[in-house]
Amino acid sequence: MENPIDEVKDVVRALTQGSAEEQHDAIYRYFAPGAEFEHPFCHKILSPKIDLEIESCVMDEQANLIYLKIFQIFSIWFIPFYRAPVHLVTVLHLSPSTEPVNGHPPPPYDAAQDKLQAVQEGAEPSYAAVAAGEASASEGQQQPQQQQGDRSPSARGSGPKRYLIQKQEDLYQVNEFLKFVTLSPGSAVAGFLQLFATIFCVIGAAMLGPVMKAILPATSAKTKQR
Numbered sequence: 001m002e003n004p005i006d007e008v009k010d011v012v013r014a015l016t017q018g019s020a021e022e023q024h025d026a027i028y029r030y031f032a033p034g035a036e037f038e039h040p041f042c043h044k045i046l047s048p049k050i051d052l053e054i055e056s057c058v059m060d061e062q063a064n065l066i067y068l069k070i071f072q073i074f075s076i077w078f079i080p081f082y083r084a085p086v087h088l089v090t091v092l093h094l095s096p097s098t099e100p101v102n103g104h105p106p107p108p109y110d111a112a113q114d115k116l117q118a119v120q121e122g123a124e125p126s127y128a129a130v131a132a133g134e135a136s137a138s139e140g141q142q143q144p145q146q147q148q149g150d151r152s153p154s155a156r157g158s159g160p161k162r163y164l165i166q167k168q169e170d171l172y173q174v175n176e177f178l179k180f181v182t183l184s185p186g187s188a189v190a191g192f193l194q195l196f197a198t199i200f201c202v203i204g205a206a207m208l209g210p211v212m213k214a215i216l217p218a219t220s221a222k223t224k225q226r
Contacts, residue, residue: 001030001094001162001163001164002161002162002163004059004066004094004163005057005059005066008057008066008068008092009054009057011026011030011165012052012054012068012070012090013052014026015027016050016052016072017049017050017051017052030164030165031164031165031166032095032097032164032165032166035164035165035166035167035168036166036167036168037167037168038167038168038169038170039168039170040170040172040177040180041074041180046074046076046077047074047075047076047077048077049075049077050072050073050074050075051072051073052070052071052072052073053070053071053072054068054069054070055069055070055071056068056069057069064093064094064095064096064163065091065092065093065094066091066092066094067089067090067091068089068090068091068092069087069088069089070087070088070089070090071085071086071087072085072086072088073085073086074086074179074180084179084180085179086172086176086177086179086180087172087173087176088170088171088172088176089170089171090168090169090170090171091168091169091171092165092167092168093165093166093167093168093169094163094164094165094166095163095164095165095166096161096162096163097161097162097163097164174190175190175191175194178190
């Protein structure tokens with residue numbers, strides 16, 4: 001990807017909603033060799049058809065990370081009426097690549113081949129012409145700087161920076177993860193447990209707060225005396 005923030009949405013859709021050929025093409029074009037994939041389930045085996053919406057996309061250019069907030073409807077093909085609407089955050093770890101789009105590395109710089117090409121294009125005189133006095137060796141240096149730069153080793157191997165996906169992580173909250181297994185009831189149970197834990201923390205703070213206020217000043221005073 002040359003513009004990850006603009007291209008990544010199409011890549012995700014090709015991987016999750018595309019045909020087998022589109023998935024194959026996306027993996028070999030946008031993923032680095034040996035790329036990692038972390039997800040609690042195997043999407044395309046359990047759910048051949050996935051409906052999703054990418055709600056937001058942010059890139060951390062310094063860390064080479066892309067964060068995607070996704071809403072998807074997960075359905076298992078062999079369970080009738082099974083639908084799990086879940087939210088997740090996908091983290092893509094990017095790896096800069098200097099390879100061109102066709103996947104082949106740039107050829108090594110060949111000075112002799114570069115000189116031959118310049119002579120054939122008329123940008124520089126041949127050695128025979130210089131030896132015969134028909135042209136000076138400095139004539140080739142009068143060409144525009146831009147043409148010289150185009151044939152330099154750095155220019156031959158340079159180009160827009162490309163990024164390959166080195167690792168993909170799909171992260172779910174506990175209540176969202178339970179929707180895969182127990183659908184809405186499991187999510188409701190997880191929500192109830194979270195609410196119970198919150199109420200317990202509030203009650204504990206109210207009951208033990210005065211005790212902690214009494215203990216902490218005494219402890220601080222002893223520490224200062226030492």
